[in-house]
Amino acid sequence: MIGIPKETLAGERLVAATPKTVTQLRALGYEVAVERGAGAEASYSDKAYSDAGASIVDAAAAWDCGIVTTVNAPSEQQVAQMNNAAMLISRLAPHTNNELLDALAKRGVTALALDAVPRISRAQSIDVLSTMSNVSGYRAVIEAAEEFGGMFTGQVTAAGKTQPAKVFVIGGGVAGLAAIGAAVSLGAEVRAFDVRPEAGEQIESLGATFVQAKAAQQERSSTGYAKALSDEQERATLALYAEEAAKADIIITTALVRGSAVRTITKEAVAGMRSGSVIVDVAATGGGNCELTVPGSKTVSDNGVTIIGYTDLASRMPRHTSQLFGTNVVNLMKLLTPAKDGKPALDLDDPVQRGMTVTNESQILWPPPAVAVSAAPAPAAAGSAAAGATATSLSPEELKEEAQRKAAAQEAEQAAKRKRNTVLMAISGIILAVALAFTDAAFLATFSIFVLAIFVGYYVVSNVSHSLHTPLMSQTNAISGIILVGSLLQIGSENPVVTTLAVLSAAIASINVFGGFLVTYRMLSMFRKDA
Structure with missing residues (x-):
């Protein structure tokens, strides 16, 4: 029971x-x-x-x-x-x-x-912390929208134009990403920062601008968690936060490290904000990211900035x-x-x-033993034991020099690869130019269209946002359908080479069509609610 x-x-x-x-x-x-x-x-x-x-x-x-x-x-x-x-x-x-x-x-x-x-x-x-953080991040935007004296989205009306709200989100974890998604969906102009540089792609995939600050970026330890900030990095982050705070209408802070809040917004940064601005401190449960946050309460600073430190954001939904x-x-x-x-x-x-x-x-049984999981890349199979033994005996300076040597070797290898590719492309271009010089005009026109289609397709697909991959899949299904129709029309050709190519084309296009629809349905099913 x-x-x-x-x-x-x-x-x-x-x-x-x-x-x-x-x-x-x-x-x-x-x-x-x-x-x-x-x-x-x-x-x-x-x-x-x-x-x-x-x-x-x-x-x-x-x-x-x-x-x-x-x-x-x-x-x-x-x-x-x-x-x-x-x-x-x-x-x-x-x-x-x-x-x-x-x-x-x-x-x-x-x-x-x-x-x-x-x-x-x-x-x-079964991670309840992620569940609560997700809801808290979303609710933080709702609280900010109620307190803020304007609309999130920009409006163009007969009475004039209004600018979208400027939202700055600190933290790209579960709560931060939920807040970003909610603010973007309401039409706000969202900027976000996280000390982990790898969080930038997730932030930008939601439609926000990832604020770059190289001096403030953290490294990750072998456990997967961010290392502690150095004094220089901490000064850089605080300067960045103060600069962004002065431009923002709404700030949402979500920086919690194992349940404890990290100071991100100083009282001087609050003093530099505009009157009517709003700070929602999602980390109030851990003491608060803002220096003026009162956990469990809503306060107003001397210069008219509202600071929301509710500790029950998830319970409000x-x-x-x-x-x-x-x-x-x-x-x-x-x-x-x-x-x-x-x-x-x-x-x-x-x-x-x-x-x-x-x-x-x-x-x-508390505390538990450490989980034997590392976020660091696995060492190469050959000589991994010896390499591990050597690494443990190196000093921090020697480890840094070793990492620099490896980075230099990788850069040299990539440069050599780029040089080889350039030479191969040049040779291929010369051979192709000579070959095309002796072809008829009809083939040359068709081949030119083929080459242009390759370049256009490459640049279009490579620059598509991750959030558009599903509709792109549907578009490629339509193109494959056109290829399939053309292939079926050519299968009856008297030329055996044309017929063979048409059969292969029809088979490949069919795989693209049915495989594309299968992938699309699987992706869409992730967002369906149970009946």
Whole structure:
């Protein structure tokens, strides 16, 4: 039996399961007990839960279940209501909540922290932090739009013209990208910055301008996380933020590092902003990126800048956030219940399950062992062991020199490759010019069109934005359809060479058409909602 208690944290509107996820949990073999009124704040009625197959119970019965899942960590009184050897699935903040871990261990509860999911690819479907960040980033734009005294999109009317709002987003993670997408869709002029240079492509794919600042770019460590900023990099980033803040109507800050906020907007930067500007500090839960942020409140600076430091942005959209949170729980239960028999089987050899298990019966298992995953490129197979042994014995200066030598060797290799390509193209051009000099005018005209089509096609396709790849696929399907029709018309030719080429052309064009439609349908299915 999985218990879904009502959240007791003041102002919390979320619930750990929705009628839809109740149905999914029951499909895994579980029975579900929902506390009366648990989903009311998220617009889910008790009747909707009972129609989905859940039992409507009181608080004591919900906490008495073999498995209990909540949005927020339970109080000591709620832990005392749990069964010995029960399982708790919740956000537990284990890195700062030692007293709760002690209470859970004393009670014999096996606790899985949804906010301690290892950051690896196969764990993304149960990553509650990403879910909450996504909603918070979107909601930050909604809050900014309500507070801002103008429209996001530019308008051209008979009464005159208005300029679009200028939005600056700090951070290109989940929350930052969600904020960028929402602001762009509302018509704002969006600029964004992230200390990780590889985030630029994702930012630009959403229609925003990636602000470049080489002196402020961070390097990534072998674990995949950004390295700490040096003093010079920190000064460069603060100068960049102040410059962008002076130009922006709205700033959305999302810089959190393992739950702690990084200072990005100083009070001097706020003083340089225009009156009526808005700052939404999504990182207020970690103390705030803005120096003037008051977590949980909205304040106005001396020069008229509104600073929003709400810590419940995700809870302000309770219906969809609860659905997403509940889906994270369902995905976890699928991992714990491979047999779909309603019996969780915790596998501590699995790095995902081990990483989020903070207590197991009477043992405290936090912190977990490091996940053996590296974001650094794998070393070459030949001599990799020797190279690894050598690397560990080098000093930082020697490692830097080694990296510079490798970069110089790669640059030399690329230069030699470019030279070879240039020579080959020149020779091919001479041979082609000589050959065309002895051909008739009709073939020359046809061949010229063919060559021009190659160049045009190359430059068109290579410059298409990632967001347009699906419609481009449909366009190439149409072109392949024309080729297919032309091939069918030539199959009846008396010339065997023409017939052979026509058959091959028809076959290849058919593969393009059907393969293109198959890929397009698969891409579109990713954005379809379940019926």
